[in-house]
Amino acid sequence: MKVAVAVFPGTNCEMDTKYAFEKLGQEAVLVFHKEEKLPQGTDLVVLPGGFSYGDYLRSAAIAKFSPIMKAVIEFANNGGYVLGICNGFQMLLEAHLLPGAMKRNQNVHFVSKYQHLKVIDNNNQFLRKLSNNDIINIPIAHGEGNYFIDKNGLKELYINNQVLLKYCDENGNTDNPNGSIDEIACICNKNKNVFGLMPHPERAMETLLGSEDGVKMLQGFIK
């Protein structure tokens, strides 16, 4: 599989993402934001975490104007798989590839820690290697992860099985680190080819660092 990892000015998780896919034996290439085309034969585009354009104005608000984003949107609209992690999730919202918006964390602070998540729906490429109601533990690190969508939008998400992960505690009970509506941590689009989540699966690839719960997530994309 060929993974294209987009690099915007201020992106800082591109190397971690590349390292994670390489650990799974996949080819991962970095694509600079000034490029207008994705590499030939791209199977998956990852928009990694970081602070694109310093997150000035609003998180990920400027990245959507980068030349590479046109190619990413086209790729997604043609059914290509796109995964947005953290700042990448914010970009997907800003680019309207996913519905909803992101607000500042409820307690205003940046939050970096391990966080438990519950699998809500595994009927998709990303989480197919996990089972519904599985509890996993992977790092979060963000200041604006407070996902919001209006009532109708939320209803639609549930109807179409687009809510994929929710924040919880180790026993699966409610534990919301950022104020996200319905504790939502991860969603996908209707076509189930565009995925966005605040937690960092690429940081949970080895027990040495505390968790390998991200392995099964990223493996989902490997055919």
Place this chain on the structure above:
Amino acid sequence: MENLDEVLKKHKLTMDEYKNILSILGREPNMLEMGIFSSMWSEHCSYKSSKKYLRGFPTSAPWVIQGPGENAGVIDVGDGMAAVFKMESHNHPSFIEPYQGAATGVGGILRDVFTMGARPVANMNSLRFGNITNNDKISKHQRYLVRGVVAGIGDYGNCMGVPTVGGETFFDESYNGNILVNAFTLGLAKTDEIFYGRAEGIGNPVIYVGSKTGRDGLGGAVMASDSFTEENKSLRPTVQVGDPFAEKLLLEACLELFKKDYIVGIQDMGAAGLTSSSFEMAGRSGSGMKMYLDKVPAREPNMQPFEFMLSESQERMLICAKKGYEDKVLDIFRKWDLDAEVIGEVTDTGNMELFWHGERVANMPVQPVGEQAPVYDRPVKEPEYLAKIKNTSLYDFQKIDNQEAFEKLFCSVEVVDKSWIFEQYDSMVQTNTVKAPGSLDASVIRIKENGKALAMSSDCNPRYNYIDPFKGAAAAVVESGRNVAMSGARPLAITDCLNYGNPENPEVMWQFAQGCYGIKEACAKLNTPVVSGNVSLYNETNKIGVFPTPAIVMVGLNDDANKTLPSSFQKEGSSVYLIGDTKSDFGGSLYMKELFGKVEGSLSEIDYEKELKLWNLVIEANKDGLLSCAKDVNVGGIAIALAKMVAVSGKGIDANVELNDKRDIFSESFSRAIVEVVDGNAFEAKARDIGINVTKIGTVGSNMLKINDISMAVDSVKKIYFTRFKEVVEQDI
């Protein structure tokens, strides 16, 4: 010169220094030159009060690649890799404007490290605040400072994508008028790709890269070389404003540049901006330099030469490139949307010549400005308070029941978990963090390139340094080394940040001198040289100085990242041992401070041989797989060390420690550790071989903490440990 007294006062120069300037130049300086001398000879840049004592530090060992004198120290960590690290203070700016002060402190130390060709892989910080617990104006203001400093550190480091993996915090009234913010960065480089701050080769271009120059931070170095008084509280314009996004671009552009062979040297523009970077780069290689100040990218119109030379605008670097490669260098920086201009060239005159629209506006010999900077031998005097406090012991106070004492000590903001702080820092980006903040003792990151691990720990107990500046400083080195050893890593070298009060006060100068002697002794005995460091003086407000605070970061290496030892209990039923001996050591203790409000008494001798045996036992036993966790014993003694291990692991302890006086469970005797042991017999045999006392004190339990006559349910231990700090720091919100 007209109004000479006034001019000298404004530039914080003495008449003797002025006479020296006249002899260096052979004429009167103009105002631009005066500004340059004032900055270069400020305490902050010239180390004029401290130099005499810093000269004695041990700085070499087979693994040291670069000692003090460069932008950061460098040690060999095997397989062609080097660790580049340094710690620096940003105390004064952080007190004036906590968010920007702390943020730019982080930005500055990051640049010091990546300017050497290293990618920063770990940040830490060492923070001292005043009293934050009370419901009064002072505590309220201190809580505001805590929130601002933490947010500033977090926002800068997070945006840079450099994990903040640990640090230390301390709270005491002595910092009410002068907080300390010390930032540490460690980077990794290939040993054959290290860059130095040098400008040489006649005709080679001098290139300015990074953000534009503005009027912020003007005279910052001079400001940082003064005490605070009621009059100068409004110094905000001298505090720089940080832009971590610009720095992130600068980092990536520099790392891209370092892969090419285009440059001779590079240095960041920190304190005293373009002045210190240009003088130091030329000075290190005996070159001269011409700079055309009208070519420096400016943030606003009508800026003057002295503003370009003395601005401390952030996120800027000065490069000496190889002639003919100018365009290639500029291309890289422009790719990253940064300003980059050729602003000058290296000459053979030995002089710094500054031009402004064709006119030469300054002409000064480079070497004397650096080398003839004043070196003071300031008067020293043993402080009077020492005689009054040195004989204080526990017998001077009423007896307190151990259970009651434990409950008070364990609630101390110094003891409890600081996740409120470190959860605001991204501690896991770069996917190397093995021992994250909150896991007790040293922080550990693995090195992807060679499978080894780097352990680092920041330590200093200011109470010890107040009652005994010599042993207190030595104890900081020893403790940081012990913390590193507890992870299974071998301590290799230190960086320091020496925070003291006003050097013009002989008692403070004595504290400083003693602190340096203490560090020198400890580093020599432990074979852990000083490879970089920073001095911050004038930490006083209205004549009240801070506790002497020589913050030390020890860096060590573990040959196998997979063998990193945790510091909290792993398995119910395991045996728990104490390494070392417990005496009645309460000088400067948490016990005396929290229960009786006193920072008094004296410190026992430090037994370096025993300390090294302790390190060796833990390192060797861990290699043999005999241990499952190790934690040092320090503030609050065995009781507090065990309670922290219980809180973090969620597992209980049933311990019985034999003591002469039952209060000694809180004693802070040096050279002790607690270990959880897999194989007791093999461990005891190893301890006998090495020649250090070990005692089995108990077993890891389930849901109770029981230590002699102290007991508490594990759930209560956890509740206090994990919620107390937030309650205190957010009480106004």
